[in-house]
Amino acid sequence: MKFVCTCCGEEQDQYPAIAYKVPLYYANLSEEEKESIAEIDSDTCIVKEAEMTFRFVRGVLVQKVTDGCQDLEYGVWVSLSEQSFNDYILNANEDGYQATYFGWLNSLLPDYDFEEMENIKTKVITQGKGKRPLIEIQKNEYMSSRLVADYHNGISEEEALLRIEKILNR
Numbered sequence: 001m002k003f004v005c006t007c008c009g010e011e012q013d014q015y016p017a018i019a020y021k022v023p024l025y026y027a028n029l030s031e032e033e034k035e036s037i038a039e040i041d042s043d044t045c046i047v048k049e050a051e052m053t054f055r056f057v058r059g060v061l062v063q064k065v066t067d068g069c070q071d072l073e074y075g076v077w078v079s080l081s082e083q084s085f086n087d088y089i090l091n092a093n094e095d096g097y098q099a100t101y102f103g104w105l106n107s108l109l110p111d112y113d114f115e116e117m118e119n120i121k122t123k124v125i126t127q128g129k130g131k132r133p134l135i136e137i138q139k140n141e142y143m144s145s146r147l148v149a150d151y152h153n154g155i156s157e158e159e160a161l162l163r164i165e166k167i168l169n170r
C-alpha cells in the first residue's frame with residue numbers, strides 16, 4: 001500500500017507486517033495432535049500436553065529501523081503463565097484495561113537461531129479493546145542474543161527491506 005510519508009514527504013510503500021498465524025509450538029505438532037490436544041483462534045492458543053498446558057497469545061513486535069521512516073512490524077506469539085493468560089482472556093478486551101505480563105517468545109523469526117528464540121524474554125503490554133498486545137523484547141543478562149541486540153539497537157533500512165523480501169518470496 002502506498003502512502004505519503006509524514007517523515008520525508010515522499011510517497012512510499014508501506015511495509016507489510018510479517019505475521020505468524022500460529023505459535024511455533026503449535027506449528028511443530030502433528031496433524032493429529034493439533035486436532036486432539038490444541039485449541040487455536042486468531043489471537044489465542046492452548047495446547048494440553050499430558051504433563052503441562054501451554055498457553056499462547058498473539059501480539060505485535062515493533063523492530064526499530066534506524067535510518068528509515070518506518071519500523072518493521074512482526075505479528076508474533078508469546079507463551080504466558082496460566083494466571084497471565086486467564087487475566088488476558090478476561091480483561092484484555094475491556095476498554096482502558098492495562099496490564100503487563102511476562103512472556104516467552106514463541107515465533108521463529110527468519111535469520112535468527114532456534115536456540116536463541118527459545119530464550120527470548122518479553123514484556124506483553126495490553127492495548128485495549130480490539131488491539132493486539134504490544135510485545136517488547138527484554139534484555140537477558142545471561143545470554144547474548146543477536147535478536148535482543150537488534151531489537152534494542154535498531155536495524156538498518158537495508159536490512160529491513162531484505163527481511164521483507166525474504167518473507168514475501170517464501
Ligand SMILES: [Zn+2]
Pocket residue numbers: 005006007008009010012069
Ligand atoms: Zn519518509
